[in-house]
Amino acid sequence: MSGGGEGRTPIITFDHVTKVYSLPAGDVVALNDVSMDVLPGEFIAVMGPSGSGKSTMLNLIGCLDVPTSGKVFIKGHDIRTMADTDLTRLRRDHIGFVFQQFNLLPLLNVVENVEFPLILKCGRKECGLKAYEVIRAVGLEEGLDTHTPSELSGGQQQRVAIARALVNDPDIIICDEPTGNLDSKSGATIMEVLASMNQRGKTIIVVTHDPKIAAFARRTLELLDGRIV
Amino acid sequence: MIFFEFAKRNIRLHWLRSLLAVIGITIGVVAITSMGILGNSLVLSISNTLTSVGDTIVITPHTSFQNFGGGSSTSGISERDVEQIRRSSGSNAVIPVYAGGDRIAIGRDVGAATIYGLDPKDIPLLLEVVNGTYIRSSSGVMVGSRIAEEFNLKLGSQITIGSDDATAVRVVGILKERGVGFDINPDFGIIASDQWFSERYGVSSYDQVIVKVKNLDEIDRVKSAIEEKLNRRETTVNVLDTRAILEGILSAFNQIKIFTTAIGGISLIVAGVSIFNVMMMSVTERTKEIGVIRSIGTQKSEVLKMFLDEAIILGLIGSLVGGVLSFAGGYAVSQIMLQTTEYLFVPSSLINILYGMLFGVVTSLLSGIYPAWKAANLNPIEALRHE
Numbered sequence: 001m002s003g004g005g006e007g008r009t010p011i012i013t014f015d016h017v018t019k020v021y022s023l024p025a026g027d028v029v030a031l032n033d034v035s036m037d038v039l040p041g042e043f044i045a046v047m048g049p050s051g052s053g054k055s056t057m058l059n060l061i062g063c064l065d066v067p068t069s070g071k072v073f074i075k076g077h078d079i080r081t082m083a084d085t086d087l088t089r090l091r092r093d094h095i096g097f098v099f100q101q102f103n104l105l106p107l108l109n110v111v112e113n114v115e116f117p118l119i120l121k122c123g124r125k126e127c128g129l130k131a132y133e134v135i136r137a138v139g140l141e142e143g144l145d146t147h148t149p150s151e152l153s154g155g156q157q158q159r160v161a162i163a164r165a166l167v168n169d170p171d172i173i174i175c176d177e178p179t180g181n182l183d184s185k186s187g188a189t190i191m192e193v194l195a196s197m198n199q200r201g202k203t204i205i206v207v208t209h210d211p212k213i214a215a216f217a218r219r220t221l222e223l224l225d226g227r228i229v
Numbered sequence: 230m231i232f233f234e235f236a237k238r239n240i241r242l243h244w245l246r247s248l249l250a251v252i253g254i255t256i257g258v259v260a261i262t263s264m265g266i267l268g269n270s271l272v273l274s275i276s277n278t279l280t281s282v283g284d285t286i287v288i289t290p291h292t293s294f295q296n297f298g299g300g301s302s303t304s305g306i307s308e309r310d311v312e313q314i315r316r317s318s319g320s321n322a323v324i325p326v327y328a329g330g331d332r333i334a335i336g337r338d339v340g341a342a343t344i345y346g347l348d349p350k351d352i353p354l355l356l357e358v359v360n361g362t363y364i365r366s367s368s369g370v371m372v373g374s375r376i377a378e379e380f381n382l383k384l385g386s387q388i389t390i391g392s393d394d395a396t397a398v399r400v401v402g403i404l405k406e407r408g409v410g411f412d413i414n415p416d417f418g419i420i421a422s423d424q425w426f427s428e429r430y431g432v433s434s435y436d437q438v439i440v441k442v443k444n445l446d447e448i449d450r451v452k453s454a455i456e457e458k459l460n461r462r463e464t465t466v467n468v469l470d471t472r473a474i475l476e477g478i479l480s481a482f483n484q485i486k487i488f489t490t491a492i493g494g495i496s497l498i499v500a501g502v503s504i505f506n507v508m509m510m511s512v513t514e515r516t517k518e519i520g521v522i523r524s525i526g527t528q529k530s531e532v533l534k535m536f537l538d539e540a541i542i543l544g545l546i547g548s549l550v551g552g553v554l555s556f557a558g559g560y561a562v563s564q565i566m567l568q569t570t571e572y573l574f575v576p577s578s579l580i581n582i583l584y585g586m587l588f589g590v591v592t593s594l595l596s597g598i599y600p601a602w603k604a605a606n607l608n609p610i611e612a613l614r615h616e
Contacts, residue, residue, distance in 0.1 A: 064524055064609050085528060092526020099613075103521040107238040119231045120526050164525070 009076070010037035011171060011203050012061055017070035019056050019226075030056040032226035033070070038205070040171065043198040045214035046207045048223035054207045055176070057223065061205060062095055062174050063087045075171065092120050096165025096202075098194075100177035102157040104149035104164070110135065111145045114163045121168050134163045138193050155186030162193055166202075173197065175206045179213055191216045232531055236538035239511065247543060250507045253500035254547025254589050259555040261493030262585030266559035268486025269581060270572035275482055286440040286452050287412045287469040288314060288459075305434030306466060310459055317454035318440050321447070324351040326413060327426040328436040333419070334389040335380045342376055343418040344390065346426025354441055356415060360384060361402035367425040369401035373416040377403050388419065396429060411471045412439045448472050494588070501592040504543055508536060508600035519604050520612025529605040536601035537594065544593025548586040555582055 019031040031053045038044060046054050059065040060072050064087075066080045073079070075094055079087060091097075104113045114131040135145065138159040149157055158178060165173055175194065179187030187210075195216050198204050206217060214220050222229045240247040290305050306314075306325070315323045327346030332339065347355070349364050356371070361384045364371055372382050377400075382388070386400045404415055427433060440455070442448045452470045459466050512519070519532060559578065563570045572578055 059610055062524065088523070088526055088528050091524065095526075097524050099521075103517070103613075105518060105521065107235060107242065116231065116522070117525055120528075120531070168526075 008039050011040045012038035013073040015071040017067045020068045043204045043217045045217035045220045052223040053226040063091050094171050096170040096173040098165050098175040098178045100180040102161045109146050117168045134167050138163045154182050158190050172203045232535040233538050235535050250504050250543050251547040253503040255551040257497030257500035258548050258551025258585045258589040259558045260496040262555035262581050263558035263562050264489035264493040265581030266578045267562045268489045269578045270563050272482045273572040284442045285471045288438040289467050291464050305436050307434045313458045317458050322354050322441040324439040325435040326437040332392045345420050346423040348423045357405040358402040359405045367422045370398045371402040371420040373404050373418050374406040375416040501596040504593050504596040508597050512600045512604045516612050516615040520609050523609040533601045533605040536604050537597050540593045540597025544590040548589030552582050552586045
């Protein structure tokens with residue numbers, strides 16, 4: 001299956017997006033007039049030094065933030081016009097998050113962590129994909145299902161986090177330094193899991209510093225001082 | 230539901246802190262409930278001893294205090310005044326009473342007693358005989374239960390009344406114990422006929438007139454009618470309406486009840502503050518977790534619910550334990566303060582437990598609102614960055 005074909009409707013569109021943070025020391029321009037399209041099924045790496053606007057771009061794609069000016073369309077929705085409830089629903093149903101710190105919920109065990117978005121979506125466990133199937137699909141060993149996150153290694157935790165991101169069958173998976181806290185071997189396997197999800201048609205955006213990680217992507221966006229270079 | 234499960238697990242994880250908050254609520258509920266029960270028992274115990282005379286208007290001469298101690302009064306309520314009172318009272322029973330104190334002797338025992346002179350046909354309206362009969366003629370007397378006990382009086386016992394020109398009378402009836410009243414206090418007294426009393430002491434004016442009102446709603450009307458007739462030009466009689474006295478006493482006790490409950494309420498406020506504190510700690514500690522669940526699609530309202538659940542669980546446990554304990558607490562307080570627990574098992578006392586528990590849950594809920602609101606409205610991006 002090919003990454004992105006010409007002529008398809010973009011799943012993410014940035015249209016002259018500027019994001020300004022007002023800080024006591026003065027305004028900081030995190031994104032400066034950025035325009036881009038992401039087609040369904042693309043695997044994109046976002047690279048750039050600290051402060052270049054990577055996180056801001058990710059927050060906008062993840063509907064956690066809205067632009068100061070310009071327009072961001074996710075699946076055709078202009079996120080600046082949407083209420084918090086609708087943005088939250090968009091995140092829940094169409095976007096999967098994978099964090100550098102894994103960010104599993106410490107009070108829940110492996111299966112419960114993965115089921116959490118399912119329960120958010122339909123109020124019970126029996127909808128969308130089966131939690132166990134997803135856990136197997138990301139390659140987590142059997143027998144760990146009832147362990148708590150603190151009992152797992154970093155690589156295992158990140159697999160659970162990916163399973164959680166996948167369980168509502170989202171269109172877009174956003175990964176913020178997904179291998180930043182892992183050794184290179186676990187990091188590589190995590191990237192392989194992401195690549196295989198891309199094979200199944202998910203759009204994947206990975207923010208990274210690591211060129212080896214970026215090599216998994218089909219396209220790389222280089223950010224510098226809030227602009228794509 | 231998952232959010233309830235979340236709340237439960239968080240409480241279990243921080244069990245000590247949660248336990249302390251629960252203890253706070255428990256103490257608050259116990260305090261407010263025991264105080265409520267105590268106050269209610271107090272009101273009940275007072276009103277139980279007093280309500281039997283709540284339908285009475287007592288008329289005494291305005292100057293009668295000067296005449297206490299003597300066997301008779303010179304400026305009492307005259308026959309004419311009694312007639313006025315009868316007219317003002319309509320169909321309600323009007324009972325003129327002679328009262329005085331005198332020395333008494335039973336065999337070799339000597340003592341003193343209050344002596345009442347009553348029309349024999351009026352006596353059943355006021356008093357109840359437990360042993361013997363009501364007096365019919367002027368020769369017999371009835372005695373109060375306490376005096377009968379003290380002097381070991383039985384039916385047929387002879388009492389010598391007076392010291393100089395002593396008269397002997399015979400006991401024909403023993404009265405039921407009546408308790409403290411506003412009209413007459415026969416428990417330590419001797420009841421004789423009015424005829425005997427006026428002949429013995431040579432008096433013709435009464436010391437007291439009692440009006441028994443059949444319908445409580447008439448009491449104000451009758452009272453003002455009597456006052457208007459007798460006190461028009463100058464104050465000749467004092468008219469006491471026992472219902473007003475009772476109401477005064479009861480309202481004083483109700484104020485005590487409110488006051489004691491308020492003291493309990495203060496401890497509940499303290500408990501609320503501790504819940505608030507626990508919840509704020511929980512929100513601060515779990516900021517990152519809130520950021521995570523918000524970013525993966527948890528609605529604000531769901532985060533709000535999660536934290537409110539936590540407050541409600543703490544409040545429910547505290548209130549349930551408090552409800553059980555306050556039953557014991559109410560029992561102990563009643564036993565110590567009132568020497569009886571009979572007023573604990575009545576609905577108006579038991580409802581305090583329900584109120585106390587309700588207050589406990591509501592306090593917890595109110596204390597949880599702000600922390601929960603704060604948690605729900607955290608900025609997900611900043612919350613995620615929080616370590």
